[in-house]
Amino acid sequence: MWFATMTQPDDAISVTNIPKRLMLWIDGVGAYLLCLKKEVSIGGPMQNSLPSEISLMANLSRCHATIIRDGESYFLEAHSPVHVDGHRVDWRTHLKKKSSIQLGENVQLQFRLPSVLSQSALLQFVSHHRPSFSVDGVVLMDENCLLGPGKENHIQCAQWEESLLLYIKGDNLYCKSHGDMFIDGEPATGASIIKPGQTVSGEEWRFRLETV
Incomplete structure (x- = not known):
């Protein structure tokens, strides 16, 4: 079982040594932004102030x-005009397992909770609006992130034959694979700690982790 290796008391979970945003570059799949904070802001580009965690090239x-993210639920707080599933949000609304989000007049996003075993969510770009750097989607990561061929994965890798699990335990980020795994070309056994700047690979897959 994937999740048997990562069960721990809530007060044992810490991400103090892990960057709050990471980029996952996956060969043949794309680039995904991992956001580890419980609250993730979305907005437009700013020149003279700190941008949002997800800063889109949009008005x-x-x-x-x-x-x-609050326990097992996700909420959206609107600070400017926002619609969720066609309804205007005046302050806060609960996000369903699959919700359509419109920011302003024409920025379209889709929110999904792909796995019943995970509270991590996926934010996909529906309209053409993207951050200034190349990214195909955003994972709002709770304790784990699944990568693999099935629709239950947060990042769907259609050509893969196996799934991978990224998860947080203590102050570290781990990767677990059922098959052979290498970190920077060196064999890794079982669940292994991975750090920004490293390349992790198997027989038919490879990804690189970087800070943003």
Whole structure:
């Protein structure tokens, strides 16, 4: 079982030594932003102030909306005009397992909870609006992130034959594979700690982890 290796008390979970945002570059699949904070802001580009965690090249306010993970639920707080599933959000609304989000007049996003075994969510770009750097989607990561061929994975890798598990335990980020795994070309046994700047690979897959 994937999740048997990572069960721990809630007060044991810490991400103090892990960057709050990471880029996952996956060969043949794409680039995904991992956001580890419980509250993630979304907005437009700003020159003279700190940008949002997800800063889109769009006509939006600096902090247009915030997605909040609270226990087993996600909420969206609107700071500027926002619609969720066609309804205007005046302050806060609960996000369903699959919700359509419109920011401003024409920025379209889709929120999904792909796995019943994980509270991590996936934010996909529906309209053409993207961050200034190349990214195909955003994982709002709770304790884990699944990569693999099935739709239950946060990052769907259609050509893969196996799934991978990324998970947080203590102050570290781990990767676990059922097959052979290498970190920077060196064999790794079982669940292994991975760090920004490293390349992790198997027989038919490879990804690189970087800070943003």
